[in-house]
Amino acid sequence: MAEIIWTNGALSDLYDIAQYIEKDSPKYAQITIGKLYYKTDLLLNNPKLGRIVPEADNENVRELIEGNYRIIYEIIKGQIFILTVHHSSRNLMI
DSSP states (O other): OOEEEEOHHHHHHHHHHHHHHHTTOHHHHHHHHHHHHHHHHGGGTOTTOSEEOTTTOOTTEEEEEETTEEEEEEEETTEEEEEEEEETTSOOOO
16 A cells, blocks of 8 residues: 655645635635545545556656546655645646
8 A cells, every 4th residue: 555645735735726716605615625625436346446646757646536637646655745736727737
């Protein structure tokens, strides 16, 4: 079983997402953040579940899609580092 490690940047992304959604609906903000966390839990038993991120050109940098968000992570020595949670309408800079 792999270990999931959330980077400070990814945690900051979640905070920003929650703050933005919360302006209109605190309940929906909570649901959205819960879905993002739940999606990453799928990686515990299958770290290569996500597709390779085309912009990264690295087979260890992968992504899961949840709604409009790309959860980008990197597999390093059996650990999964969540790098960013990125809205799909924005350009990704890696």
